[in-house]
Structure formats: structure tokens, C-alpha cells
Amino acid sequence: MARAAVPGGLSARRAWREATLVERRPETDSAVTLVLDVDGWPGHLPGQHVDVRLTAPDGYTATRSYSVSAPERGDRVELTVQRVPDGEVSTFLADGLAVGDAVRVRGPVGGWFVWRTGQPGPVLLVAGGSGVVPLMAILRARGPGAAPFRLVYSVRGPDDVIYRDELAVLAATDGVDVRLVHTRRAPDVDKRPVGRLRESDLAAPGWTGEDAPTCYVCGPTGFVEGAADLLVALGHAADRIRTERFGPSGP
Amino acid sequence: MTIPDGPGPTAAYDGNLMAGPLSELFALDVTVAVVRCRGCGADAEVATLRVYGPEPGLVGRCPGCDDVLVRVVRTPDAVWLDLGGVTSLQVPAPKR
Numbered sequence: 001m002a003r004a005a006v007p008g009g010l011s012a013r014r015a016w017r018e019a020t021l022v023e024r025r026p027e028t029d030s031a032v033t034l035v036l037d038v039d040g041w042p043g044h045l046p047g048q049h050v051d052v053r054l055t056a057p058d059g060y061t062a063t064r065s066y067s068v069s070a071p072e073r074g075d076r077v078e079l080t081v082q083r084v085p086d087g088e089v090s091t092f093l094a095d096g097l098a099v100g101d102a103v104r105v106r107g108p109v110g111g112w113f114v115w116r117t118g119q120p121g122p123v124l125l126v127a128g129g130s131g132v133v134p135l136m137a138i139l140r141a142r143g144p145g146a147a148p149f150r151l152v153y154s155v156r157g158p159d160d161v162i163y164r165d166e167l168a169v170l171a172a173t174d175g176v177d178v179r180l181v182h183t184r185r186a187p188d189v190d191k192r193p194v195g196r197l198r199e200s201d202l203a204a205p206g207w208t209g210e211d212a213p214t215c216y217v218c219g220p221t222g223f224v225e226g227a228a229d230l231l232v233a234l235g236h237a238a239d240r241i242r243t244e245r246f247g248p249s250g251p
Numbered sequence: 252m253t254i255p256d257g258p259g260p261t262a263a264y265d266g267n268l269m270a271g272p273l274s275e276l277f278a279l280d281v282t283v284a285v286v287r288c289r290g291c292g293a294d295a296e297v298a299t300l301r302v303y304g305p306e307p308g309l310v311g312r313c314p315g316c317d318d319v320l321v322r323v324v325r326t327p328d329a330v331w332l333d334l335g336g337v338t339s340l341q342v343p344a345p346k347r
Contacts, residue, residue, distance in 0.1 A: 014274050051271035063305070065268055109270035111280035112298035221263055243299070245265040 016053060017041070019077065019105040021097050027162045030083045031130060032094050033069060035076055038105060043072045046137040047114035047216065047244075050077065050107035054089055064089040067134035067218075067244075068108065071141040077105070080162060082130035113216065113244045117141060121214055124207055125151040126227045128197070128219025131246065132162055135218055139170060150177040150207055154197050154223065157185035177204075197223070199230050209235025214242070221245040266300035269309055272323045273297075275330050277342075284342040289335075290318035297321070 023035035044050075049067045070078040083094040097103065115123065115138040123142075125135040132153055142149050151170075155161050161180065171178035181201050186194050192201075207213060215236055217227045224245045231241050266282055273281045282298040293315035300311035300320060308324030313336070320336035334340065 049267070049270070063271075065271060106271055106274070109274050109280070109282075110267050110298070111270070111283045112296060113267050221265075243265065244267045245263065247264050 014106065016104045016106050018102050019052075020102045021099050022076075024097075024099065027080060028160055030094075030160075031080055031162050032083075033078055033080045034093060034097065035078050036103075036105065037075050038077050039075060041075045041077060042108070044068055044077070044108035045111075045114040045116060046071055046141040047134045048108035048110050048137075049134065050079070050105045051109065052079075052089065052093070053104040053106070054092060055104070062089050065109075066093075067137070069133045069136050069140075071137055080130065080133045080136075082162075113218070113242050115141065115214075115216070117143070119214070120147065121212060122147045122206070123149045124202075124213040124215045124231075125149065125153075126197075126202070126215065126217040126219075126231070127151065127153045128223030128227070129155065129160070130162065131217075131219030131223070131244070133218075134244065135216055136163055138216065139176070142176070144174075146175065148175045148177070148206065150179070150204070150213075152179045152181060152197070152201055154181040154183060154201075154219070156183050158182070158187050179204075197227055197230065199234060202227075202230055203234055209237065212237070212240060214240050216242050216244075218244040219246070221247060263312075264302040264304065264309075266296070266298040266302055266311055266321075268302050268304070269297060269300075269311060269321070269323060272309060272325055272330065273332075275325075276332060279342050279344060281340075281342060284340050286320055286334075286337040286341075287339045288313040288316060288318055288320060289338050291316035 017038050019036040019038045022037045025033040027033055049065050051063050051065050053061055053063045055061045066079045069080040081090055081093045084090045127135045167178050170176050181197055182194050183196055215231055217224050224243050228241055228243055270282045284297050285294050287294050295314055299314050303310045311321035313320050318336050322333040324331040
């Protein structure tokens with residue numbers, strides 16, 4: 001990948017910038033979307049993340065990575081933050097940061113777990129919990145008439161679906177398929193027995209290894225390992241499976 | 252820094268998390284670079300390393316043999332980078 005392929009060039013990506021909260025949008029009981037205004041934002045690719053740094057009055061700093069949830073739109077950067085129990089950064093961002101407050105962000109960073117407009121071939125997105133966030137940026141970046149996209153999204157229960165209304169709209173779009181996988185509680189109309197992601201959730205006509213979709217898997221580490229193994233068992237080539245693990249926490 | 256022996260807990264991050272800290276050091280995005288493991292000889296993109304952290308720093312292990320390949324620690328006034336576990340780092344670069 002050439003240098004020019006990463007928005008903003010180099011020094012631009014390294015800089016810590018002031019990011020002011022302009023809007024907060026609750027998504028679920030525990031997830032909130034933060035719309036930040038970042039002066040001079042160099043732009044980003046769907047799937048990239050930013051590092052967010054908080055500084056306490058005594059100088060103590062904490063830095064965490066958050067995926068960007070929406071495609072490039074000027075100086076606006078949207079993050080969706082899932083509150084992690086005892087997470088000092090996520091709880092502050094989810095509950096303490098008010099509109100008008102500022103944090104520092106660095107990025108965009110990461111050039112591997114990205115989807116580029118015009119990238120050929122179908123796209124299979126596999127999300128566990130808040131792993132849906134970077135995948136939503138990819139899904140939102142899909143243009144009309146593009147190759148088919150499929151999102152398989154594993155959640156504990158119906159109340160945990162981030163972007164629920166928008167996903168319902170997207171699911172009715174030509175070329176987009178959304179399948180929700182409920183691990184603990186499912187709506188009555190869902191005939192699938194609750195439980196962890198399994199092969200039958202990923203197997204579908206048009207989505208076999210031979211159809212050669214590029215697969216993006218994001219979620220808690222255990223989920224990602226399991227989903228990637230299932231994809232390989234279904235015949236997907238390992239070099240078409242991109243993974244991003246966000247650690248032990250999550251559903 | 253204490254580094255666990257053998258395979259660590261399954262709960263870990265991956266090399267995508269190294270993108271920010273490494274952007275302080277490298278001109279290009281190193282998470283798409285391929286490193287060769289000194290232990291088993293396998294090649295892996297930095298993004299696919301098993302990463303433990305984030306405090307006191309990030310430790311990246313080989314997805315094949317679990318050897319420690321890359322360590323990055325950010326102190327208040329320095330970035331420490333230990334590449335002792337890799338024999339080469341191949342970074343995609345613009346055509347010259």
C-alpha cells in the first residue's frame with residue numbers, strides 16, 4: 001500500500017488533535033455514539049480507528065483505541081463507545097463527556113483492517129457485540145450498485161443491537177443482507193435457537209468460500225477466534241479473512 | 252516488564268492496536284508490514300500478532316509459535332521499541 005493510500009499522510013496522522021464533542025446519540029443502554037469535530041481532520045478509511053487520550057487535572061493520562069463508525073465527512077469523526085465495566089476511559093466518554101467538551105485524538109491509524117471504495121468483490125462482515133462499530137463504517141460506505149455486502153451480527157439479546165433502526169433500513173436495501181444472531185435471548189419470531197455463532201449462521205447461498213468474499217471479523221477476542229475458525233472450516237481462504245480483536249471485554 | 256511464559260490467556264488484542272504507538276516511530280503504517288519470526292520462521296502481518304497490554308506497554312507475539320516478536324512501551328518522554336523476536340520487517344512502500 002502506497003503512502004498516498006492512507007488519508008492525511010504521515011505527520012498529520014501522528015499529531016494529537018483537539019476533538020470537541022458536538023453530538024451524543026444513545027444507541028443501547030450501554031453504547032453511545034459520539035460525534036466529534038476535529039479541526040483539520042485528514043480523513044479516514046472505513047475500518048480505521050483513532051487513539052483517544054484523556055488527561056486528568058493532575059496530569060495522569062489514559063489512552064484507548066476506538067473504531068470510527070462512519071465514513072469520512074469533513075471534520076466530523078463518529079465513534080461508538082461501549083461502556084466497559086470499570087473502564088475508566090469508556091465510562092468517562094459514555095457518561096462524563098458533555099457536548100462542548102474536548103478530548104485529544106490521534107489518527108486515523110491502522111491500514112490493515114480497512115475497506116477501500118472500489119475494492120472488488122463481495123464483503124462479508126462478522127460482528128460480535130460492539131465489534132460492529134468498524135464494520136458499520138464499512139457498511140455505510142457501500143455505494144448503490146456495489147458488490148453485495150452481508151453483515152452477520154452476534155448480540156446477547158434484542159436490546160443490545162447497536163444501530164438497530166438503521167440496520168433495518170439497510171437490510172431492505174438491494175445487495176445488503178443483515179442477519180442477527182442472538183446468543184442468550186431472541187425475539188419470538190426468530191426461529192434460530194439462541195446460542196453462540198455457528199456454521200449455519202455464516203453459510204448462505206452466494207457467501208461460500210468459492211464466492212470469495214473479503215471477510216472482516218471484529219469483536220471480543222474469543223468471538224473473533226471462533227468466527228475465523230468457522231470461516232476457514234467453511235472454505236474461506238485465510239488470506240481473505242481480516243480480523244480485529246478488541247480484547248477480553250464485551251459480550 | 253513481566254512476560255508470561257508459553258501461551259498466554261486467550262483474551263488478547265491484536266496488532267491493529269499497535270497502529271497508534273508505532274505511528275510515532277515509523278513514517279509508514281507498520282501494521283501492514285510483514286515480520287518474520289526469529290523462533291519459527293513464519294511470516295505474519297503486524298496486524299495479526301497476538302497483542303497483550305495496554306499497560307505497561309504492548310507485547311506482540313507470533314500467531315504461529317507465540318514467541319515475543321515486538322514490544323512497544325511509551326514512557327512520558329520516550330518510545331521504547333524492542334524488535335528482538337523478528338529477523339526482518341518488510342514494509343509496503345510507494346513505488347520508486
